[in-house]
Amino acid sequence: MVREVVVVVTNLLAINATNSTPFFKAFFVLLITVNSILMSAVAGTLPVDSVDILYHRFDGGGMEIDGPFILVRKSIGTQVSVNGHYYIDSVSAASIDVVANASEYTEERTEVSAGVDFLHEKTMISTGYTNSEENDFVANSVFLSIGQDFFGDLTKLTMGYARGWDEVGKIESDFSEDVDRQIYKLGVSQVLTKNALMGLDIETISDEGYLNNPYRSYRYFDPADSTKFLTSVEVYPETRTSTAVAVRGLYYLPYRASIKGEYRYFSDSWGIDAHTYEVLYVHPFGRQWTLEGRVRHYSQSSADFYSDIFTHEGANDFLARDKELSTLTGMTYGGGVTYEIGQGVIPHVNKLKLTLLVDYLKYEYDDFRDVTAGGGLLPAGTEPLYEFDAWVTRASITFEY
Amino acid sequence: MKTHLIIGLLLLSLVVMSGCSGIKPWVKPYERNNLADPIMSLDRHGAAGSYIHHVYQAREGARGAEGGAGGGCGCN
Numbered sequence: 001m002v003r004e005v006v007v008v009v010t011n012l013l014a015i016n017a018t019n020s021t022p023f024f025k026a027f028f029v030l031l032i033t034v035n036s037i038l039m040s041a042v043a044g045t046l047p048v049d050s051v052d053i054l055y056h057r058f059d060g061g062g063m064e065i066d067g068p069f070i071l072v073r074k075s076i077g078t079q080v081s082v083n084g085h086y087y088i089d090s091v092s093a094a095s096i097d098v099v100a101n102a103s104e105y106t107e108e109r110t111e112v113s114a115g116v117d118f119l120h121e122k123t124m125i126s127t128g129y130t131n132s133e134e135n136d137f138v139a140n141s142v143f144l145s146i147g148q149d150f151f152g153d154l155t156k157l158t159m160g161y162a163r164g165w166d167e168v169g170k171i172e173s174d175f176s177e178d179v180d181r182q183i184y185k186l187g188v189s190q191v192l193t194k195n196a197l198m199g200l201d202i203e204t205i206s207d208e209g210y211l212n213n214p215y216r217s218y219r220y221f222d223p224a225d226s227t228k229f230l231t232s233v234e235v236y237p238e239t240r241t242s243t244a245v246a247v248r249g250l251y252y253l254p255y256r257a258s259i260k261g262e263y264r265y266f267s268d269s270w271g272i273d274a275h276t277y278e279v280l281y282v283h284p285f286g287r288q289w290t291l292e293g294r295v296r297h298y299s300q301s302s303a304d305f306y307s308d309i310f311t312h313e314g315a316n317d318f319l320a321r322d323k324e325l326s327t328l329t330g331m332t333y334g335g336g337v338t339y340e341i342g343q344g345v346i347p348h349v350n351k352l353k354l355t356l357l358v359d360y361l362k363y364e365y366d367d368f369r370d371v372t373a374g375g376g377l378l379p380a381g382t383e384p385l386y387e388f389d390a391w392v393t394r395a396s397i398t399f400e401y
Numbered sequence: 402m403k404t405h406l407i408i409g410l411l412l413l414s415l416v417v418m419s420g421c422s423g424i425k426p427w428v429k430p431y432e433r434n435n436l437a438d439p440i441m442s443l444d445r446h447g448a449a450g451s452y453i454h455h456v457y458q459a460r461e462g463a464r465g466a467e468g469g470a471g472g473g474c475g476c477n
Contacts, residue, residue, distance in 0.1 A: 054448045058456060071448045085448070152426025187468065189443065194432040199443055203465030244466035248443060252435040260443075266463035274463035282440045290440065300462050324462055338445075357449055363460065392456055394449040 046081040046119050047073050048350075051399045060361065060390020062095040067108075079119045083128075087111040096386060097216060097323070100371050109134040123148045136169040136214075145185070160185035170214045177210030195252040206241040218321040219371070220310040221380055229371075229380040232313055234320050237305070242268035246276075257283040271304035272325065278332075288340050294359075296332035308367050309381050323386065327366040334359035334392075351400040359392040443468060 050073050057066040067088035075081040089109040098104060115128025124147045132139040145160030164181035182205070189199040212234050222228040246264035253259060259281050266274040280294040303325040305318035336357035343350045369383040428436075435441065444450050454467045 050447075052448045054452065056449075056452045069448045069452055152428075154426045154428060183465070185465075191428050191433075191436060194428050195435050197436065197441070197443075199468055201466040201468045205465055242464060244463060246466035246468055248468060250441055250443060252438065252441055256438070256440075258438075258440040262468075264463070264466055266465070268462070270462075272462040274461065276463065282445070284440060298457070298461060298463070303462070324460060328461075330457075330461065355446065355449060357446070357453075359453070361456075392453065394446075394452060396446070396449050398447065 046075050046078075046117055046124075047083070048400050049074050049081075050401070052396060053398075054394060054396040057393045058390060059393075061363075061388035062093065062099065063390075064092040065089050081117040081119075083113075083115045083117070085111070085113045096370060096372060096388075107134055109137075136171045138167040138169075140165050141181070143183075147187075154191040156187075156189045158185070158187040160187075166209070168210050168212075168214060175214060177214075179207055179209035179211060181205065181207050197250050199246075199248040199250075201246045201248075202243070204241065204243045206239070208239050210236075211238065211240055212236045212320075213322060216320075216322055218307070218310060218319045219380070220313050220315065223312065227379040229309060230313070232319075234322070235318050236320060237270065237318055240268060240270055242266065242272075257281065266300075270325070272300055272302070274298065274300035287342070290338040290340075292336045292338075294332070294334045296330075296334070298330040298332075300328055302327045302367060306367075308369050321368075323365055323368040326368040328363055328368070329366070330361060330363045332359050332361050349399050349401050351398075353396075353398040353400075355394070355396045355398070357394040360389065361392060362389040363387060 050071075052069075052071040054069040054071075055066070056069055058064070067090045069085065069087045071083065071085040073081055073083040087110070090106075091109065092104075092106045094104040109132060111130065111132040113128055113130040115126060118125045118127075126143075126145045126147070128143055130139075130141045130143075141162055141164035143160060143162035145158060147156065147158035149156045160183070162181075162183040162185075164179075164183070166179035166181070168177045168179060169175055184204045185201070186203075187199065187201045189197060191197045216234055217231040218234050219229040219231045222230050244264055244266045246262065248260065248262045250258060250260045260279070262276070262278040262280075264274075264276040266272070266276070276296065276298045278294060278296040280292060282290060282292045284290040303320060305316055306320050306322070306325040307315075308321060308326070310316070310319060334357065336355065338356075339354045341352040346352055364387040365385055368386050369381070370386040371383055373383045439445065458464050
Protein backbone atom coordinates (compact mmCIF):
# COMPACT_ATOMS: atom_id res chain seq x y z
CA MET A 1 0.00 0.00 0.00
CA VAL A 2 2.84 2.39 0.85
CA ARG A 3 4.39 1.71 -2.55
CA GLU A 4 1.11 2.63 -4.27
CA VAL A 5 0.93 5.88 -2.33
CA VAL A 6 4.49 6.81 -3.24
CA VAL A 7 3.76 6.17 -6.92
CA VAL A 8 0.73 8.43 -6.70
CA VAL A 9 2.81 11.16 -5.01
CA THR A 10 5.49 10.91 -7.69
CA ASN A 11 2.91 11.15 -10.46
CA LEU A 12 1.20 14.11 -8.86
CA LEU A 13 4.43 16.00 -8.33
CA ALA A 14 5.24 15.39 -12.01
CA ILE A 15 1.80 16.71 -12.99
CA ASN A 16 2.37 19.71 -10.77
CA ALA A 17 5.69 20.52 -12.38
CA THR A 18 4.57 20.15 -15.98
CA ASN A 19 1.01 21.44 -16.03
CA SER A 20 1.20 23.98 -13.23
CA THR A 21 -1.67 22.23 -11.41
CA PRO A 22 -2.15 24.00 -8.07
CA PHE A 23 -0.43 21.85 -5.49
CA PHE A 24 -3.37 21.77 -3.12
CA LYS A 25 -5.61 20.40 -5.85
CA ALA A 26 -3.04 17.72 -6.57
CA PHE A 27 -2.87 17.01 -2.85
CA PHE A 28 -6.65 16.66 -2.74
CA VAL A 29 -6.62 14.22 -5.67
CA LEU A 30 -3.94 12.24 -3.89
CA LEU A 31 -6.01 11.99 -0.75
CA ILE A 32 -9.03 10.79 -2.68
CA THR A 33 -6.78 8.08 -4.10
CA VAL A 34 -5.42 7.20 -0.67
CA ASN A 35 -8.96 7.15 0.61
CA SER A 36 -9.98 4.59 -1.98
CA ILE A 37 -6.92 2.48 -1.18
CA LEU A 38 -7.91 2.40 2.46
CA MET A 39 -11.56 1.55 1.81
CA SER A 40 -11.15 -1.98 3.10
CA ALA A 41 -10.28 -1.02 6.67
CA VAL A 42 -12.83 1.52 7.74
CA ALA A 43 -15.57 2.06 10.30
CA GLY A 44 -18.42 4.49 10.67
CA THR A 45 -21.87 5.10 11.97
CA LEU A 46 -24.82 7.22 10.92
CA PRO A 47 -25.67 10.35 12.93
CA VAL A 48 -28.21 9.86 15.72
CA ASP A 49 -31.82 10.75 14.84
CA SER A 50 -32.44 14.08 16.52
CA VAL A 51 -34.23 17.40 16.55
CA ASP A 52 -32.09 20.31 17.66
CA ILE A 53 -33.87 23.63 18.35
CA LEU A 54 -31.62 26.59 19.12
CA TYR A 55 -32.42 30.18 20.00
CA HIS A 56 -29.44 32.44 19.37
CA ARG A 57 -28.85 36.07 20.24
CA PHE A 58 -25.97 38.48 19.57
CA ASP A 59 -26.10 41.83 21.35
CA GLY A 60 -23.26 44.32 21.12
CA GLY A 61 -21.46 46.90 19.00
CA GLY A 62 -24.79 48.42 18.00
CA MET A 63 -26.04 45.12 16.56
CA GLU A 64 -28.88 42.99 17.83
CA ILE A 65 -29.27 39.71 15.98
CA ASP A 66 -31.43 36.83 17.07
CA GLY A 67 -33.57 34.02 15.77
CA PRO A 68 -34.11 30.27 15.69
CA PHE A 69 -31.92 27.52 14.26
CA ILE A 70 -33.62 24.16 13.81
CA LEU A 71 -31.70 21.06 12.75
CA VAL A 72 -33.43 17.72 12.10
CA ARG A 73 -31.77 14.37 11.40
CA LYS A 74 -33.62 11.18 10.45
CA SER A 75 -32.25 7.85 9.31
CA ILE A 76 -33.86 5.80 6.56
CA GLY A 77 -32.86 2.20 7.00
CA THR A 78 -29.36 1.38 8.16
CA GLN A 79 -27.38 3.15 5.45
CA VAL A 80 -28.95 6.56 4.87
CA SER A 81 -29.60 9.54 7.11
CA VAL A 82 -31.16 12.76 5.87
CA ASN A 83 -30.92 16.16 7.53
CA GLY A 84 -32.16 19.67 7.08
CA HIS A 85 -31.85 22.96 8.88
CA TYR A 86 -33.72 26.22 8.99
CA TYR A 87 -32.01 29.29 10.35
CA ILE A 88 -33.05 32.92 10.75
CA ASP A 89 -31.03 36.01 11.66
CA SER A 90 -33.27 38.96 12.54
CA VAL A 91 -30.93 41.93 12.40
CA SER A 92 -31.31 45.37 13.93
CA ALA A 93 -28.20 47.24 12.91
CA ALA A 94 -26.76 50.48 14.20
CA SER A 95 -23.10 49.44 14.24
CA ILE A 96 -20.30 51.95 13.71
CA ASP A 97 -20.10 50.98 10.02
CA VAL A 98 -23.80 51.67 9.60
CA VAL A 99 -23.80 54.89 11.61
CA ALA A 100 -20.76 56.19 9.72
CA ASN A 101 -22.00 55.25 6.24
CA ALA A 102 -25.78 54.94 6.22
CA SER A 103 -28.94 54.84 8.29
CA GLU A 104 -29.89 52.26 10.87
CA TYR A 105 -31.76 49.33 9.39
CA THR A 106 -33.48 46.08 10.17
CA GLU A 107 -33.43 43.01 7.97
CA GLU A 108 -33.82 39.27 8.06
CA ARG A 109 -31.58 36.53 6.73
CA THR A 110 -33.06 33.08 6.13
CA GLU A 111 -30.99 29.97 5.52
CA VAL A 112 -32.23 26.50 4.63
CA SER A 113 -30.30 23.34 3.89
CA ALA A 114 -30.87 19.72 2.96
CA GLY A 115 -28.30 16.97 3.23
CA VAL A 116 -27.75 13.23 3.05
CA ASP A 117 -25.28 10.97 4.86
CA PHE A 118 -24.67 7.67 3.17
CA LEU A 119 -22.91 4.82 4.99
CA HIS A 120 -21.37 2.25 2.66
CA GLU A 121 -19.88 -0.62 4.59
CA LYS A 122 -17.78 1.50 6.90
CA THR A 123 -17.28 4.66 4.87
CA MET A 124 -19.42 7.78 5.29
CA ILE A 125 -20.23 9.96 2.28
CA SER A 126 -22.09 13.20 2.95
CA THR A 127 -23.53 15.74 0.57
CA GLY A 128 -25.82 18.72 0.89
CA TYR A 129 -27.19 21.98 -0.43
CA THR A 130 -27.61 25.30 1.39
CA ASN A 131 -29.47 28.44 0.37
CA SER A 132 -29.20 31.73 2.24
CA GLU A 133 -31.20 34.83 1.36
CA GLU A 134 -31.62 38.40 2.52
CA ASN A 135 -33.03 41.40 0.70
CA ASP A 136 -29.68 42.31 -0.93
CA PHE A 137 -27.75 39.02 -0.88
CA VAL A 138 -28.28 35.43 -2.06
CA ALA A 139 -25.87 32.56 -1.43
CA ASN A 140 -26.11 28.99 -2.70
CA SER A 141 -23.64 26.21 -1.96
CA VAL A 142 -23.19 22.48 -2.35
CA PHE A 143 -20.71 20.18 -0.63
CA LEU A 144 -19.42 16.64 -0.75
CA SER A 145 -17.35 14.96 1.96
CA ILE A 146 -15.94 11.52 2.59
CA GLY A 147 -14.99 10.26 6.03
CA GLN A 148 -13.74 7.00 7.37
CA ASP A 149 -12.12 5.42 10.39
CA PHE A 150 -9.19 3.07 10.13
CA PHE A 151 -6.16 1.83 12.06
CA GLY A 152 -8.29 -0.04 14.59
CA ASP A 153 -10.69 2.91 14.56
CA LEU A 154 -8.08 5.10 16.23
CA THR A 155 -7.75 7.37 13.18
CA LYS A 156 -10.51 9.23 11.39
CA LEU A 157 -9.86 10.90 8.04
CA THR A 158 -12.33 13.36 6.51
CA MET A 159 -12.08 15.18 3.19
CA GLY A 160 -14.51 17.67 1.77
CA TYR A 161 -15.12 19.92 -1.19
CA ALA A 162 -17.70 22.71 -1.40
CA ARG A 163 -18.70 25.16 -4.08
CA GLY A 164 -20.59 28.37 -3.51
CA TRP A 165 -22.24 31.03 -5.64
CA ASP A 166 -23.18 34.40 -4.15
CA GLU A 167 -25.21 37.24 -5.63
CA VAL A 168 -24.33 40.58 -4.05
CA GLY A 169 -26.95 43.29 -4.40
CA LYS A 170 -27.74 46.69 -2.98
CA ILE A 171 -31.15 47.75 -1.76
CA GLU A 172 -33.07 50.26 -3.83
CA SER A 173 -30.74 49.85 -6.81
CA ASP A 174 -30.10 47.51 -9.75
CA PHE A 175 -26.62 46.74 -8.47
CA SER A 176 -25.83 43.02 -8.81
CA GLU A 177 -22.48 41.23 -8.78
CA ASP A 178 -21.41 37.59 -8.42
CA VAL A 179 -18.92 35.72 -6.27
CA ASP A 180 -17.76 32.13 -6.89
CA ARG A 181 -16.22 30.18 -4.05
CA GLN A 182 -14.39 26.86 -3.73
CA ILE A 183 -13.55 25.17 -0.44
CA TYR A 184 -11.20 22.24 0.17
CA LYS A 185 -11.15 20.57 3.59
CA LEU A 186 -9.04 17.87 5.14
CA GLY A 187 -9.43 16.63 8.71
CA VAL A 188 -7.71 13.92 10.72
CA SER A 189 -8.53 12.96 14.29
CA GLN A 190 -6.30 10.51 16.13
CA VAL A 191 -6.67 8.66 19.43
CA LEU A 192 -3.31 9.06 21.15
CA THR A 193 -3.86 7.23 24.44
CA LYS A 194 -6.82 5.88 26.39
CA ASN A 195 -7.23 9.44 27.77
CA ALA A 196 -6.14 11.68 24.91
CA LEU A 197 -6.94 12.43 21.31
CA MET A 198 -6.02 15.12 18.82
CA GLY A 199 -7.36 16.59 15.62
CA LEU A 200 -5.78 18.33 12.65
CA ASP A 201 -7.84 20.36 10.18
CA ILE A 202 -6.77 22.16 7.01
CA GLU A 203 -9.09 24.30 4.92
CA THR A 204 -8.35 26.30 1.80
CA ILE A 205 -10.95 28.71 0.42
CA SER A 206 -10.71 30.63 -2.84
CA ASP A 207 -13.11 33.40 -3.83
CA GLU A 208 -13.47 35.12 -7.15
CA GLY A 209 -15.76 38.01 -7.99
CA TYR A 210 -17.11 41.05 -6.21
CA LEU A 211 -15.68 40.77 -2.69
CA ASN A 212 -16.47 44.28 -1.41
CA ASN A 213 -19.25 45.22 0.90
CA PRO A 214 -21.14 47.59 -1.46
CA TYR A 215 -22.25 49.82 1.43
CA ARG A 216 -18.84 50.56 2.87
CA SER A 217 -16.38 53.25 1.91
CA TYR A 218 -12.81 54.23 2.66
CA ARG A 219 -11.85 57.71 3.85
CA TYR A 220 -9.05 60.09 2.88
CA PHE A 221 -7.85 63.51 3.99
CA ASP A 222 -9.82 66.39 2.57
CA PRO A 223 -7.35 68.23 0.26
CA ALA A 224 -9.00 71.54 1.21
CA ASP A 225 -8.73 70.95 4.99
CA SER A 226 -6.52 68.19 6.36
CA THR A 227 -8.41 68.13 9.68
CA LYS A 228 -11.40 66.76 7.80
CA PHE A 229 -11.94 63.69 5.65
CA LEU A 230 -13.92 62.68 2.58
CA THR A 231 -15.11 59.20 1.58
CA SER A 232 -15.22 57.13 -1.56
CA VAL A 233 -16.31 53.62 -2.59
CA GLU A 234 -13.93 50.84 -1.53
CA VAL A 235 -11.94 48.90 -4.12
CA TYR A 236 -11.09 45.27 -3.33
CA PRO A 237 -9.14 42.69 -5.32
CA GLU A 238 -11.42 40.30 -7.20
CA THR A 239 -9.73 37.18 -5.88
CA ARG A 240 -8.89 35.92 -2.42
CA THR A 241 -7.30 32.63 -1.35
CA SER A 242 -6.95 31.65 2.28
CA THR A 243 -5.58 28.68 4.18
CA ALA A 244 -6.30 27.77 7.79
CA VAL A 245 -4.60 25.00 9.76
CA ALA A 246 -5.91 24.02 13.18
CA VAL A 247 -4.59 21.60 15.80
CA ARG A 248 -6.79 20.45 18.67
CA GLY A 249 -6.06 18.27 21.66
CA LEU A 250 -8.57 16.78 24.10
CA TYR A 251 -7.54 15.16 27.38
CA TYR A 252 -9.54 13.20 29.95
CA LEU A 253 -8.38 14.34 33.37
CA PRO A 254 -7.67 11.96 36.28
CA TYR A 255 -11.17 12.75 37.58
CA ARG A 256 -14.24 12.87 35.32
CA ALA A 257 -13.61 16.08 33.38
CA SER A 258 -11.96 17.03 30.11
CA ILE A 259 -9.79 19.86 28.89
CA LYS A 260 -9.46 20.89 25.26
CA GLY A 261 -6.78 23.08 23.75
CA GLU A 262 -6.84 24.50 20.26
CA TYR A 263 -4.61 26.58 18.02
CA ARG A 264 -5.41 27.81 14.51
CA TYR A 265 -3.13 29.61 12.09
CA PHE A 266 -4.66 31.53 9.21
CA SER A 267 -3.09 33.25 6.23
CA ASP A 268 -4.55 34.72 3.05
CA SER A 269 -3.52 36.37 -0.20
CA TRP A 270 -4.66 39.77 1.11
CA GLY A 271 -1.87 39.78 3.70
CA ILE A 272 -3.93 38.86 6.76
CA ASP A 273 -2.25 36.51 9.25
CA ALA A 274 -4.27 35.38 12.24
CA HIS A 275 -3.76 33.25 15.34
CA THR A 276 -6.54 31.73 17.43
CA TYR A 277 -6.03 30.05 20.81
CA GLU A 278 -8.81 28.42 22.78
CA VAL A 279 -9.06 26.40 25.98
CA LEU A 280 -12.25 24.61 27.07
CA TYR A 281 -12.85 22.87 30.39
CA VAL A 282 -15.84 20.51 30.78
CA HIS A 283 -16.90 19.16 34.18
CA PRO A 284 -19.93 16.87 34.64
CA PHE A 285 -21.79 16.56 37.94
CA GLY A 286 -23.48 13.19 38.13
CA ARG A 287 -25.25 11.85 35.06
CA GLN A 288 -27.40 14.89 34.29
CA TRP A 289 -25.51 18.13 34.80
CA THR A 290 -22.43 19.35 32.93
CA LEU A 291 -20.71 22.70 33.38
CA GLU A 292 -18.16 24.17 31.01
CA GLY A 293 -15.97 27.24 30.73
CA ARG A 294 -13.85 28.53 27.90
CA VAL A 295 -11.42 31.27 26.96
CA ARG A 296 -10.56 32.24 23.39
CA HIS A 297 -7.97 34.68 22.12
CA TYR A 298 -7.87 35.88 18.52
CA SER A 299 -5.46 38.28 16.82
CA GLN A 300 -4.88 39.29 13.21
CA SER A 301 -2.74 41.61 11.13
CA SER A 302 -4.38 43.94 8.63
CA ALA A 303 -4.86 43.38 4.92
CA ASP A 304 -2.20 44.94 2.69
CA PHE A 305 -4.69 47.40 1.22
CA TYR A 306 -6.34 48.41 4.50
CA SER A 307 -5.92 51.86 6.02
CA ASP A 308 -7.98 53.79 8.53
CA ILE A 309 -7.40 56.93 6.47
CA PHE A 310 -5.66 57.30 3.10
CA THR A 311 -3.56 60.28 2.10
CA HIS A 312 -5.72 61.10 -0.93
CA GLU A 313 -8.46 59.71 -3.13
CA GLY A 314 -7.32 56.70 -5.19
CA ALA A 315 -4.04 56.50 -3.24
CA ASN A 316 -3.60 52.79 -4.13
CA ASP A 317 -4.98 50.25 -6.60
CA PHE A 318 -7.01 48.69 -3.78
CA LEU A 319 -8.49 50.61 -0.87
CA ALA A 320 -10.43 49.31 2.11
CA ARG A 321 -11.51 50.47 5.54
CA ASP A 322 -13.49 47.45 6.69
CA LYS A 323 -12.67 46.93 10.33
CA GLU A 324 -12.70 43.16 9.76
CA LEU A 325 -9.56 43.72 7.63
CA SER A 326 -7.76 45.85 10.24
CA THR A 327 -5.29 44.82 12.94
CA LEU A 328 -7.46 43.59 15.79
CA THR A 329 -7.59 41.44 18.91
CA GLY A 330 -10.62 39.56 20.21
CA MET A 331 -11.21 37.87 23.55
CA THR A 332 -14.04 35.51 24.48
CA TYR A 333 -14.95 34.35 27.97
CA GLY A 334 -17.72 31.78 27.92
CA GLY A 335 -19.62 29.46 30.21
CA GLY A 336 -22.37 26.93 29.83
CA VAL A 337 -24.57 24.39 31.51
CA THR A 338 -26.17 21.24 30.08
CA TYR A 339 -28.94 19.15 31.64
CA GLU A 340 -29.71 15.71 30.25
CA ILE A 341 -32.69 13.44 30.73
CA GLY A 342 -32.07 9.86 29.67
CA GLN A 343 -34.12 7.08 28.16
CA GLY A 344 -37.43 6.05 29.71
CA VAL A 345 -38.52 9.41 31.08
CA ILE A 346 -40.21 10.73 27.92
CA PRO A 347 -41.90 8.22 25.58
CA HIS A 348 -40.06 7.68 22.23
CA VAL A 349 -37.20 9.99 23.30
CA ASN A 350 -33.86 8.36 24.04
CA LYS A 351 -32.28 11.52 25.33
CA LEU A 352 -33.39 15.07 25.98
CA LYS A 353 -30.67 17.69 26.35
CA LEU A 354 -31.12 21.29 27.50
CA THR A 355 -28.17 23.62 26.96
CA LEU A 356 -27.49 27.24 27.84
CA LEU A 357 -24.26 28.85 26.63
CA VAL A 358 -23.33 32.47 27.31
CA ASP A 359 -20.23 34.17 25.88
CA TYR A 360 -18.79 37.61 26.44
CA LEU A 361 -16.81 38.96 23.46
CA LYS A 362 -14.53 41.98 23.37
CA TYR A 363 -12.83 43.31 20.23
CA GLU A 364 -10.11 45.98 20.21
CA TYR A 365 -8.80 47.58 17.02
CA ASP A 366 -5.23 48.83 16.61
CA ASP A 367 -5.78 50.91 13.46
CA PHE A 368 -9.51 51.49 13.11
CA ARG A 369 -10.68 54.74 14.63
CA ASP A 370 -14.11 55.67 15.93
CA VAL A 371 -15.20 58.48 13.59
CA THR A 372 -18.36 59.01 15.65
CA ALA A 373 -16.36 59.96 18.80
CA GLY A 374 -16.51 63.59 19.91
CA GLY A 375 -19.64 64.11 17.87
CA GLY A 376 -17.61 63.58 14.70
CA LEU A 377 -15.78 66.87 15.26
CA LEU A 378 -12.29 65.57 16.12
CA PRO A 379 -9.51 66.20 13.57
CA ALA A 380 -9.34 63.41 10.99
CA GLY A 381 -6.98 60.62 12.05
CA THR A 382 -6.90 61.62 15.73
CA GLU A 383 -10.11 59.93 16.82
CA PRO A 384 -9.81 57.28 19.56
CA LEU A 385 -9.31 53.67 18.47
CA TYR A 386 -12.54 51.70 18.24
CA GLU A 387 -13.54 48.82 20.51
CA PHE A 388 -16.76 47.06 21.37
CA ASP A 389 -18.06 44.21 23.47
CA ALA A 390 -20.99 41.87 22.96
CA TRP A 391 -22.95 39.09 24.62
CA VAL A 392 -23.73 35.93 22.68
CA THR A 393 -26.44 33.66 24.08
CA ARG A 394 -27.33 30.21 22.83
CA ALA A 395 -30.19 28.23 24.36
CA SER A 396 -31.04 24.87 22.86
CA ILE A 397 -33.19 21.82 23.37
CA THR A 398 -32.18 18.59 21.67
CA PHE A 399 -34.30 15.45 21.33
CA GLU A 400 -32.62 12.21 20.34
CA TYR A 401 -35.10 9.54 19.31
CA MET B 402 5.95 28.63 2.93
CA LYS B 403 2.40 27.41 2.33
CA THR B 404 3.60 24.75 -0.10
CA HIS B 405 6.25 23.57 2.39
CA LEU B 406 3.59 23.31 5.06
CA ILE B 407 1.34 21.22 2.83
CA ILE B 408 4.22 18.96 1.78
CA GLY B 409 5.09 18.48 5.47
CA LEU B 410 1.51 17.54 6.30
CA LEU B 411 1.40 15.21 3.31
CA LEU B 412 4.51 13.40 4.49
CA LEU B 413 3.12 13.26 8.03
CA SER B 414 -0.11 11.73 6.75
CA LEU B 415 1.87 9.15 4.78
CA VAL B 416 3.84 8.22 7.90
CA VAL B 417 0.60 7.81 9.83
CA MET B 418 -0.98 5.76 7.06
CA SER B 419 2.07 3.61 6.47
CA GLY B 420 1.88 2.74 10.14
CA CYS B 421 -1.26 0.73 9.41
CA SER B 422 0.80 -2.18 8.15
CA GLY B 423 3.49 -2.28 10.87
CA ILE B 424 2.21 -0.75 14.08
CA LYS B 425 -0.79 -2.25 15.81
CA PRO B 426 -3.49 0.01 17.30
CA TRP B 427 -2.15 0.71 20.77
CA VAL B 428 -5.43 1.56 22.54
CA LYS B 429 -7.55 -1.59 22.78
CA PRO B 430 -11.36 -1.43 22.54
CA TYR B 431 -11.69 -2.32 26.25
CA GLU B 432 -9.47 0.65 27.15
CA ARG B 433 -11.75 3.26 25.55
CA ASN B 434 -14.23 3.95 28.35
CA ASN B 435 -12.95 7.46 28.97
CA LEU B 436 -12.77 8.27 25.26
CA ALA B 437 -16.43 7.18 24.89
CA ASP B 438 -17.58 9.70 27.48
CA PRO B 439 -19.60 12.50 25.78
CA ILE B 440 -17.26 15.08 27.34
CA MET B 441 -14.55 13.75 24.98
CA SER B 442 -16.33 14.87 21.82
CA LEU B 443 -14.62 17.56 19.73
CA ASP B 444 -18.07 18.99 18.89
CA ARG B 445 -20.57 18.64 21.73
CA HIS B 446 -23.06 21.30 20.75
CA GLY B 447 -24.24 20.65 17.17
CA ALA B 448 -26.26 23.62 15.89
CA ALA B 449 -25.03 25.84 18.75
CA GLY B 450 -21.43 25.06 17.76
CA SER B 451 -22.12 25.97 14.13
CA TYR B 452 -23.67 29.25 15.19
CA ILE B 453 -20.67 30.50 17.16
CA HIS B 454 -18.40 29.88 14.13
CA HIS B 455 -20.77 32.07 12.13
CA VAL B 456 -20.49 34.82 14.80
CA TYR B 457 -16.70 34.82 14.56
CA GLN B 458 -16.55 34.64 10.76
CA ALA B 459 -18.67 37.79 10.48
CA ARG B 460 -16.31 39.79 12.72
CA GLU B 461 -12.86 38.43 11.95
CA GLY B 462 -10.72 38.17 8.84
CA ALA B 463 -9.91 34.49 9.43
CA ARG B 464 -12.14 31.68 8.27
CA GLY B 465 -12.03 27.90 7.96
CA ALA B 466 -10.64 24.88 9.84
CA GLU B 467 -13.21 25.33 12.59
CA GLY B 468 -13.30 21.54 12.88
CA GLY B 469 -16.24 19.95 14.54
CA ALA B 470 -16.26 16.30 13.59
CA GLY B 471 -14.35 13.63 15.44
CA GLY B 472 -13.44 12.79 18.95
CA GLY B 473 -14.90 10.04 21.04
CA CYS B 474 -13.68 6.49 21.36
CA GLY B 475 -13.65 5.21 17.80
CA CYS B 476 -15.80 2.37 19.15
CA ASN B 477 -18.37 2.31 16.35
